[in-house]
Amino acid sequence: MDGGGAARVTRTPEDVFRDFRGRRAGMIKALTTEVEKFYQQCDPEKENLSLYGFPNETWEVNLPAEEVPPELPEPALGINFARDGMAEKDWLALVAVHSDSWLLAVAFYFSARFGFDKESRRRLFNMINNLPTIYEVVTGTVKKQSKEKNPNSSSKSNKSSSKKRYMEAESGKSPPSMPSYKEEEDLRESPEDYNDEHDNTLCGACGESYGKDEFWICCDLCEQWFHGKCVRITPARAEHIKQYKCPSCSNTKRAKV
Numbered sequence: 001m002d003g004g005g006a007a008r009v010t011r012t013p014e015d016v017f018r019d020f021r022g023r024r025a026g027m028i029k030a031l032t033t034e035v036e037k038f039y040q041q042c043d044p045e046k047e048n049l050s051l052y053g054f055p056n057e058t059w060e061v062n063l064p065a066e067e068v069p070p071e072l073p074e075p076a077l078g079i080n081f082a083r084d085g086m087a088e089k090d091w092l093a094l095v096a097v098h099s100d101s102w103l104l105a106v107a108f109y110f111s112a113r114f115g116f117d118k119e120s121r122r123r124l125f126n127m128i129n130n131l132p133t134i135y136e137v138v139t140g141t142v143k144k145q146s147k148e149k150n151p152n153s154s155s156k157s158n159k160s161s162s163k164k165r166y167m168e169a170e171s172g173k174s175p176p177s178m179p180s181y182k183e184e185e186d187l188r189e190s191p192e193d194y195n196d197e198h199d200n201t202l203c204g205a206c207g208e209s210y211g212k213d214e215f216w217i218c219c220d221l222c223e224q225w226f227h228g229k230c231v232r233i234t235p236a237r238a239e240h241i242k243q244y245k246c247p248s249c250s251n252t253k254r255a256k257v
Helices: 013-031 035-041 088-113 118-129 134-139 141-149 162-170 196-200 247-256
Strands: 050-053 059-062 216-218 225-227
Touching: 013 035, 013 050, 013 059, 013 088, 013 118, 013 134, 035 059, 035 247, 050 088, 088 118, 088 134, 134 141
Parallel strands: none
Antiparallel strands: 050 059, 216 225
8 A cells, every 4th residue: 555645536435445454464474384585584693684564465574664764654663583583483472563553554554644533543443443353363362262262162172173064064964163175166166154153263364264165284283263265275286185283283293302
């Protein structure tokens, strides 16, 4: 979204929210499903580096803008310096906190730039606040909150494989609170009779809620659900997975080794 330029452009809170959500999705990828790539780019031997998210759901690690003042608010500088000085989990959580702060700064910069009134600012904040923060997604707080909302959910003790759960959905028995993602045109439609529990569970990667006609998969270790697209798993590939481990569980296992 262009925040400058000579021409006065009329924007709505929904326009700014779409920009916010795209940038947020890119940064969540960097801190979850693409964390190894992100980690390698944050070399402490390099100069001050920042994590940027873009409206097209991509991210990059780069030096700050040289122009003063910058076109947009700048994210935290020097995130790479702390990479090897603290536990990786704590470092990622720290970057997540600064990322959340930057996203809000950019959103409300646009809010001021486009002259939003009190009601428009309120509408923008409400849309943003309905999404979990990057910190909540990265640290797993989203998962904990979901379990607290559904204390009687029988899925917590269900140790069946992700493949079995996927097949159950095809037969009309949908596991509670499962978000999903449609990846292929020939993907079968999800059952229509989902209960309200689905609205309370969020994808462990992107933090988005359940969506109809979307493919999803569950980690057999942490029992957290993910959009197939977010973890790069298609329905065809899921058929051949005996035990699915999400990126977070896989990284934890490698770290212990």
